[in-house]
Amino acid sequence: RKEVEQDPGPFNVPEGATVAFNCTYSNSASQSFFWYRQDCRKEPKLLMSVYSSGNEDGRFTAQLNRASQYISLLIRDSKLSDSATYLCVVKRNSNSGYALNFGKGTSLLVTP
Amino acid sequence: NAGVTQTPKFQVLKTGQSMTLQCAQDMNHNSMYWYRQDPGMGLRLIYYSASEGTTDKGEVPNGYNVSRLNKREFSLRLESAAPSQTSVYFCASKWATENTEAFFGQGTRLTVV
Numbered sequence: 001r002k003e004v005e006q007d008p009g010p011f012n013v014p015e016g017a018t019v020a021f022n023c024t025y026s027n028s029a030s031q032s033f034f035w036y037r038q039d040c041r042k043e044p045k046l047l048m049s050v051y052s053s054g055n056e057d058g059r060f061t062a063q064l065n066r067a068s069q070y071i072s073l074l075i076r077d078s079k080l081s082d083s084a085t086y087l088c089v090v091k092r093n094s095n096s097g098y099a100l101n102f103g104k105g106t107s108l109l110v111t112p
Numbered sequence: 113n114a115g116v117t118q119t120p121k122f123q124v125l126k127t128g129q130s131m132t133l134q135c136a137q138d139m140n141h142n143s144m145y146w147y148r149q150d151p152g153m154g155l156r157l158i159y160y161s162a163s164e165g166t167t168d169k170g171e172v173p174n175g176y177n178v179s180r181l182n183k184r185e186f187s188l189r190l191e192s193a194a195p196s197q198t199s200v201y202f203c204a205s206k207w208a209t210e211n212t213e214a215f216f217g218q219g220t221r222l223t224v225v
Contacts, residue, residue, distance in 0.1 A: 008152075032211050043202055043216035044155070051211075087155065089214075099170060100145060100204070100214055104154030 003027055004090050006103035014111055017078045021106045023071040023088030032091035033064055035073045037084045038105065044087055047073075078110045114138050118203050118217035125193045125224045133188040133220050135203030141215075142208040144186035146170075146178060148199040149219075155202065161186055162208060193224045 006023045013019050025033075033050035048055065050062040050071055061074040071088055088103040119134045137144065145160040147170075157170030161180040175197060177189045186205075190197060200221050206214040 034211075034213075043218055045216070046213040049211045099157060099160060099168070100206075101157065101171075102147070102155035104152070 002104070003092075003101045004088055004103040006088050006106050008104055008106060010107040010109055012109045012111060013078055015078055015080060017110075018074065018076045019078060019108065020075075021073045021086055021088075021108075023073075023103055025069050025071070025088075025090045025101075027090070027092050028069065030069075030090045030092045033062075033071050034089040034091070035060075035062060035071075036087040036089055036102075038087055039084050044102075047086070075108075078108075080110050080112065083108055083110045116203055116205055116215050116217040118201075118220050120220060121218065122221045123223070125190075125222065127194060127224060129193050129224075130189070130191050131193065132190075133201055133203070133222075134185070135187065135205075135217060136185045137205040137215070138184065139205060139215065140183065141205035142183075143206050144180065145204040145206075145214070146176075146186065146188045147202045147204065148172065148197075149202060150199050158188065158201075193222075195224045198222060198224045 035047040036044040037047045038044040050064045054063045059076045063072045085105040085107050087105045090101050116137045142163045146158040147155040149155045156172045159178040161167045164183045179187050200219045203217040204214045
C-alpha cells in the first residue's frame with residue numbers, strides 16, 4: 001500500500017464551483033503535511049502547508065485530521081487557472097532525516 | 113536567483129549506457145531529494161540526503177546511486193540504463209526543519225531506448 005493515497009480524478013468542474021480533494025496517509029509517525037500544485041510538464045510548487053488547526057489562504061482551505069490520518073484541500077470559487085494536478089505530501093522522520101512522500105496527485109480541470 | 117538547477121534537461125540513452133544527472137541548489141538547504149515521475153505513478157522518491165555526508169534510500173532506489181558531493185550538489189547516477197528508467201527526474205531541496213517548502217528543479221526528461 002502506498003504511504004500517501006489520493007483520488008486521481010479527474011475532477012471536471014465549472015468556473016465558480018467549490019471542489020474538495022482528500023488524501024490519506026498510512027504512517028502515524030508523519031509529522032508535516034503539504035499540498036503542492038503541478039502544472040502540465042512543470043515542476044511541483046508549494047501551494048500551502050497543512051496545520052493541525054486547519055488553515056486558509058484566500059480561496060484555499062486545508063484541513064488535517066491526525067486521528068483519521070486524513071488531509072483535505074477545499075478550493076472555493078474555482079478559476080480556470082486552478083486547472084492543475086494537486087499533490088498531497090507527507091513528511092516523515094526517519095533515522096537519517098526527513099523523507100518527503102508524495103501522493104499520485106488529483107487532476108483538476110476547471111471549465112468555462 | 114537560480115534556486116535548484118538540474119542538468120541536462122533532456123537526454124536519450126541506449127540500454128546499458130551510464131550517465132549522471134546533476135543537481136545544484138544555491139539556497140544553502142540541508143536536505144536534497146531525487147524523485148522520478150511516471151504517468152499514473154506520481155512522484156516516487158529514489159534517494160534523499162538529509163544533510164551533507166548522508167544519503168538514504170527512498171521507495172525506488174534499485175538501479176541508481178547518489179553522491180552528496182557537498183552541501184550544494186546532489187547527483188544521481190544510472191550505471192547501466194534500462195528502458196524501465198525512462199522517466200522524468202526531479203531534484204528538490206529544502207531546509208530540514210518542519211513545514212518548510214521544498215523547491216524543485218525543472219526536471220530531466222530521460223528516455224532509454
